[in-house]
Amino acid sequence: MKIRTITTGISLPSSQPTDKIQQAHEFNQQAKEIFAQQGYEVQTTRITTNSWEEYLLNLSKIDILHEIQNLEKTCQSLDINFFNIGYANQPETIALIPDIIKSTSIIYCSSQIGNRETGINLKNTWESAKTIKRIAQETENGYGNFRYCAWANCQPGIPFFPTAYHVGDTSFGIGLELGELVTQAFSASDNIQSAENNLQSSLETELIKIARIAEEISLKFAVEYNGIDTSLAPSLDKHNSIAFAYEKIMSGKFGHPGTLAISGMLTRVLKSVSVKICGYSGLMLPVCEDVGLATRANEQTYDITHLLLYSAVCGCGLDTVPIPGDITVDKIAAILTDLATLAIKLNKPLSARLFPITHKKSGEMTAFNSPYLVDCQIFAVD
Structure with a gap:
């Protein structure tokens, strides 16, 4: 089993006290070494902060971008490759995110579109849809959306990016890559009950x-x-694909009848372990981060509606889903509103990381040229 990430959260009172970043980085490296001594491969270490609205308050747009670029320079000087500035929760700050993404390379961030206390924030949802569209148009192959998502009902302490944000004293969480474990368990099983056991x-x-x-x-x-x-968390190794693991205990392919039941079972197991859990602790189905999911997307065995359906019983929402470049902001906002409705109604943490692919239509292939993503056909959005 691999550890996908050790993620440490820090609270910044301003963008100036970079000693906190250095301390968090040093802690991550020490923690990584301890896990390595015990035989565990740690793929990444990451740092996330409180909402950047808190420590960049009352600055002009130009000054905000300048301070975030300085944060990135600090991270790069320390050889930090994953740094999250938390979330935006106002339309005017969400509107700055495309410029943040465009002017940085290792900065991740998100926007909140709803929670249980206040419901769906339609203004934030609309601005988040515009942000997704702008990032797609203003970054190469729309890849900037890899570092941004919109979320509803997500709590602090999620170790996975871009949703991660922090509240309170410095703390850390662990994110795993469990595909190999699932594949092994399902390969030794005859049916869904034995797979669960x-x-x-x-x-x-x-x-x-x-x-x-x-x-x-x-x-x-x-x-x-x-x-x-x-x-x-997914694997680019086809032998440990989540989708292909499903197919070891079902009669069809991922997306066919039985997929929903397995999704529900997986989340039931993931939430029932007797250790302290945090974050989503559910099933991730990131289309472009799993060879099997991409393969079945190419075969059109499932679509965005299916992914939303699976989110109702499992995981983390719509993740790395490629959609046509000419999609309207209205349609993106409608997808986000559906996701937020599920999150709030079912009290689940859900996020959306959507990839409009400029100048391409449904059925055409993506061309990300990324070590983190596998290419697949673009989903149709009716």
Whole structure:
């Protein structure tokens, strides 16, 4: 099992105290080394902050961009590759995000479009839809949307980007890559019930080991431990594809009848482990980050409506979904509103990372040229 990320959250009172960033980076490196000594590969270490609206308050647009670029320079000088400035929660700050993405390379961020307390924020939803469209038009192949998402009902402490944001004292969480474990459990199973039992047993065993190490790190460095986000983060290795794992215990392909039941079962297992959990702790179905999901998308065994349906019983929403470049802002806003409705109605953390592909239509292939993404056919949006 691989550790996808050790993510440390810090609260910045302003963009100036870069010592906090350095301290978080040093902690991440020490934690990574401790896990490595125990035989675990740590793929990435990341840092996230409180909402950038809090520490860049009352600055002009030009000054905000300048301060964020300075934050990036600080990170690059420390060899930090993943830095999240949290979320925006006002239309006027959401409107700045395309410029933030365009003028940086390792900065991630998000926008809030709703929560249980106040419901769906339609102004934020509309501005977030405009942001997705602008980023698609203003970055190469629309790839800038890899570093941005819109979310509803997400809490602090999610270790996965771009949704991650932080509140309070410095703390850390763990995100895993569990595809190999699921593939092994499902390969040894005859049906969904035996798959659930096998996965529950192996997951419990492995997560207890990781949690024990994380708790020791927390005590040693006096940094609060948020828990493990048990979400099934994807793999670009086809042998550990989430979609192909499904097909080991169903009669058809991912997207065919039975997919919803397996999705619900997976999330039930991921949330029932006896270790401290945080974040989504659900099923991720990121289309362009999983070879099997991309393959079945090319075969049109599922569509965006299916993904929303699966989100009702599992995971994390709509992630790395390529859509036509000529999609209107209205249609993007409608997709975001549907997602926010699910999140609030079902009290689930859901996010949307959509990729409008400029000058391309549904059925055509993406061309990301990215080490993090696999190309697939663009989804139709009716």
